[in-house]
Amino acid sequence: MKIAPSILAADLADLVSALAVCEQGGADLVHVDVMDGHFVPNLTFGPPMVQALARRTSLPLDIHLMVSNPESLLDEYLAADPAMVSVHWEASVHVDRLLTRIRDGGAQAGVVLNPATPIAVLAEILPVLDFVLLMSVNPGFAGQPFVPYVLDKVERLKRLIAERRLAVAVELDGGVSIENIARVAAAGVDISVAGSAIYSAADPVATIGELRRLAQEDLV
Numbered sequence: 003m004k005i006a007p008s009i010l011a012a013d014l015a016d017l018v019s020a021l022a023v024c025e026q027g028g029a030d031l032v033h034v035d036v037m038d039g040h041f042v043p044n045l046t047f048g049p050p051m052v053q054a055l056a057r058r059t060s061l062p063l064d065i066h067l068m069v070s071n072p073e074s075l076l077d078e079y080l081a082a083d084p085a086m087v088s089v090h091w092e093a094s095v096h097v098d099r100l101l102t103r104i105r106d107g108g109a110q111a112g113v114v115l116n117p118a119t120p121i122a123v124l125a126e127i128l129p130v131l132d133f134v135l136l137m138s139v140n141p142g143f144a145g146q147p148f149v150p151y152v153l154d155k156v157e158r159l160k161r162l163i164a165e166r167r168l169a170v171a172v173e174l175d176g177g178v179s180i181e182n183i184a185r186v187a188a189a190g191v192d193i194s195v196a197g198s199a200i201y202s203a204a205d206p207v208a209t210i211g212e213l214r215r216l217a218q219e220d221l222v
């Protein structure tokens with residue numbers, strides 16, 4: 003399983019240190035939560051900020067766009083040269099067009115579903131996705147409790163991907179912790195985002211390794 007620390011949960015006045023934690027801990031990706039104060043009730047990182055972050059790390063960026071009208075600033079976020087970009091199904095009118103733009107911009111393209119959005123909405127788009135990001139909290143804030151029914155959703159989505167012989171990765175975001183990552187891994191999650199579990203820990207660097215170890219333990 004890949005581990006993607008969410009820097010939203012770090013000290014936002016010291017993001018260079020937050021990136022150093024990712025690098026020293028051996029993270030696979032850096033998860034960047036973009037919020038617009040409209041689709042979600044919180045505001046975070048604009049394009050110049052994300053481009054500046056990209057210049058400070060060699061790790062690939064995983065940009066999670068929690069914004070209304072994701073088409074409007076998409077090119078500016080793609081200018082940060084991210085490895086992955088995801089848009090919310092609930093916020094996107096022309097999902098297929100957005101995915102094409104993300105791919106043409108050189109990134110892997112994903113669709114995000116809120117906890118209450120059924121996976122059935124992916125029926126047509128699944129074959130053209132690189133990944134699906136399932137929210138295991140309601141988007142907007144770090145540090146919220148895990149929504150348990152999403153694990154069943156992960157298992158059903160993994161089955162669907164296998165049945166259709168697709169190579170779509172499943173990412174899980176929200177409330178993933180030392181306590182539940184073994185169950186997350188058992189459900190088949192390919193990439194886990196973790197914010198507070200890492201940045202609120204006494205030793206954030208060691209916690210990245212511990213999450214990875216607990217995720218692997220379950221699979222052997």
Ligand code: DX5
Pocket residue numbers: 008010011033035066139140141142143144145146175176177178195196197198199
């Ligand atoms: C929530 C964000 C998550 C969040 C994860 O809206 O999309 O990425 O930062 O933080 P934790 O792991 O603390 O729930």
Ligand code: ZN
Pocket residue numbers: 008033034035066175195
């Ligand atoms: Zn996120």
